[in-house]
Amino acid sequence: MAERSLAVIILAAGQGTRMKSSLPKVLHRIGGRSLIAHVLDSASGLAPTNVIAVVRHDRDRVAEAIVEHAPETVIVDQDDVPGTGRAVEQALNALPETFEGSVVVLSGDVPLIDAPTLERLLRGHLDGGRAMTMLSAIYDNPTGLGRILRDQSGAVTGIVEEKDASEAERRITEINGGVYVFARRALQEALALIDTNNAQGEKYLTDAASRILSSGGAVEAVATEDPWIIAGVNDRSQLAAAGRELNARIVREHQRGGVTIQDPETTWIDADVSIEPDVEVLPGTFLHGATSIASGAVVGPDTTLVDCEVGEDARIRRSEATLAVFGARVDVGPFAYIRPGTELGEDGKIGAYVETKNAKIGNGSKVPHLSYVGDATIGTGTNVGAGTIFANYDGVNKHHAVVGNEVRIGSKNVLIAPVTIEDGTYTAAGTVVRKDVPAGSLALNVAPQRNLEGWVAENRPGTSTAQAAQQSKTAREHGEQPGMENQH
Numbered sequence: 001m002a003e004r005s006l007a008v009i010i011l012a013a014g015q016g017t018r019m020k021s022s023l024p025k026v027l028h029r030i031g032g033r034s035l036i037a038h039v040l041d042s043a044s045g046l047a048p049t050n051v052i053a054v055v056r057h058d059r060d061r062v063a064e065a066i067v068e069h070a071p072e073t074v075i076v077d078q079d080d081v082p083g084t085g086r087a088v089e090q091a092l093n094a095l096p097e098t099f100e101g102s103v104v105v106l107s108g109d110v111p112l113i114d115a116p117t118l119e120r121l122l123r124g125h126l127d128g129g130r131a132m133t134m135l136s137a138i139y140d141n142p143t144g145l146g147r148i149l150r151d152q153s154g155a156v157t158g159i160v161e162e163k164d165a166s167e168a169e170r171r172i173t174e175i176n177g178g179v180y181v182f183a184r185r186a187l188q189e190a191l192a193l194i195d196t197n198n199a200q201g202e203k204y205l206t207d208a209a210s211r212i213l214s215s216g217g218a219v220e221a222v223a224t225e226d227p228w229i230i231a232g233v234n235d236r237s238q239l240a241a242a243g244r245e246l247n248a249r250i251v252r253e254h255q256r257g258g259v260t261i262q263d264p265e266t267t268w269i270d271a272d273v274s275i276e277p278d279v280e281v282l283p284g285t286f287l288h289g290a291t292s293i294a295s296g297a298v299v300g301p302d303t304t305l306v307d308c309e310v311g312e313d314a315r316i317r318r319s320e321a322t323l324a325v326f327g328a329r330v331d332v333g334p335f336a337y338i339r340p341g342t343e344l345g346e347d348g349k350i351g352a353y354v355e356t357k358n359a360k361i362g363n364g365s366k367v368p369h370l371s372y373v374g375d376a377t378i379g380t381g382t383n384v385g386a387g388t389i390f391a392n393y394d395g396v397n398k399h400h401a402v403v404g405n406e407v408r409i410g411s412k413n414v415l416i417a418p419v420t421i422e423d424g425t426y427t428a429a430g431t432v433v434r435k436d437v438p439a440g441s442l443a444l445n446v447a448p449q450r451n452l453e454g455w456v457a458e459n460r461p462g463t464s465t466a467q468a469a470q471q472s473k474t475a476r477e478h479g480e481q482p483g484m485e486n487q488h
Helices: 034-043 059-069 084-093 115-127 184-193 208-214 235-256 455-459 464-477
Strands: 006-012 050-055 072-078 104-109 133-138 147-150 156-161 174-183 218-222 286-288 304-306 321-322 347-350 355-361 364-368 372-378 389-391 401-402 413-417 419-421
Touching: 006 034, 006 084, 034 104, 034 115, 050 059, 050 084, 050 218, 059 072, 072 084, 072 184, 084 184, 104 115, 115 133, 115 174, 115 218, 133 389, 133 455, 156 218, 174 184, 174 218, 174 355, 184 208, 208 218, 321 455, 347 413
Parallel strands: 006 050, 006 104, 050 072, 133 218, 286 304, 304 321, 347 364, 355 372, 372 389, 372 401, 389 413, 401 419
Antiparallel strands: 104 174, 133 174, 147 156, 147 174
């Protein structure tokens, strides 16, 4: 237990001016989570005894987001002394004085760092009995990054920031990844010796390497073969690049788990989405939030699901849905707009150009096309005809409509809520349902049709319709079939 006594410090105090945003840098999102949420999740994978986040810029907003995602995190405010070394120094002061374990230091803007990488780094640190271990990488173009300094034997001698580096040091291609493991006491003693005498006037955490070495501690840099693991996000371009890389990794993970994804380049899947084997995801599909998809379902093309549950063998195409539940074997789309609170039962259908909201639609029921269903409960085996509107809003309040089992709603109906249509009922085409309909009834309110003969000639003289009407009238007067003259 003493060996794995572990604290994680996450640096999240920076302003992130290159993002040019009113939103703090670490709260920008990729893969459905903020940058710092990804880091917090990776830290959690190490099962640390303490997690500390250091904040400063837009302090309350960042702290609130951190605690909301990881309530056990301790928030520490960085003071006016600039630099990562000072931030870590203040975080160490939040640890119990009796804590003698290892300290992992992460940056809140490095979202692709993962728990397995950190676990390997920590294990190597402990097995090697080191005072400091860091991740590094080999970059063809290391411009802007700190360099790992080594002697002729290959031993680490320190870290130099680019602004303080000599020309020879700038030609070094091994860069500092900004991910560290320290022995707590060695780190605390080193930080006490670091000053701000450098090009940026900051207290560098990287200076801890030379201080630890000078006191006889062991320091090592371990190069990763995956540079994305340590890639930081400093502007919108890097944010998009990290998002693409994360998405590619998520897509590959699902593919390896038995999911068919036809076009990874146009498929975007958030980190919290769950997909069972034998699901097929077609091009242009976006799966967000906590969406879950059961085996055998086919989603897409051109479909967006946000926080939805999709049952086995469901089919959803060219549609958009949020906070909806789809039962097994449902058929949705194309061009359906499914709003929060929709539940479609097994074997149900929501068809083309249908919008639903707060609608519970029972097993085997169908809303095939051109309808709006809002604030409604529909039983099993019911069919809603084309062009039907559930009129649920009176200008002040929303009202609920109830449609029973095995009901046949005619085309172009308007159901004025609150209203109940009981089981086994029919409504005629064009009906406006204003009052409850008893079971087994036919509801209709069609007025007698009137034909005003001669209206076109009187009101639209000289038009093509008037001409066609006159030709038809003349044909009838001669005993010919109207319109027959156009057949010859």
